[in-house]
Amino acid sequence: MPLYEHVFLARQDLSQAQVDTLAQNATKIVEDNEGKVTKTETWGLKSLAYKIQKNRKAHYVMLNIEAPPGVVAELERQTRVNEDVIRYLTIRVDELETEPSVQMRKSDRSDRGDRKGGRDGGRDGGRGRDRDERN
Numbered sequence: 001m002p003l004y005e006h007v008f009l010a011r012q013d014l015s016q017a018q019v020d021t022l023a024q025n026a027t028k029i030v031e032d033n034e035g036k037v038t039k040t041e042t043w044g045l046k047s048l049a050y051k052i053q054k055n056r057k058a059h060y061v062m063l064n065i066e067a068p069p070g071v072v073a074e075l076e077r078q079t080r081v082n083e084d085v086i087r088y089l090t091i092r093v094d095e096l097e098t099e100p101s102v103q104m105r106k107s108d109r110s111d112r113g114d115r116k117g118g119r120d121g122g123r124d125g126g127r128g129r130d131r132d133e134r135n
Helices: 016-032 069-081
Strands: 003-011 036-052 055-066 085-093
Touching (some): 003 016, 016 069, 069 085
Antiparallel strands (some): 003 055, 003 085
16 A cells, blocks of 8 residues: 655644644544554644745644555545645655654754854855964
């Protein structure tokens, strides 16, 4: 059976219980049509890069789905009709992640590596001298 990741963004004025209900409704749609939701992650209320339908923030939810293609078409149709969902995206993947997604992991600055030179990234601003020589 094909594997999918389905992410939807719900309006910012919904409560967490209402967002959970939206996720349960999506799960019910998949399971009623012979599919299976293997994982549901609620990423929480996050800021958007730009306003969408007068919303500056949105509740993010991701579902890992194992289902035939017709199930995804029905899920997207019902998601499109729901006025509480402002955006959604479904992609087909080769395999589903069993561990928490990148959004759920705590960001650790130590894995970025050391930045050299502070704010300007180690560049000298085109002046041809090192940071130690400036005064």
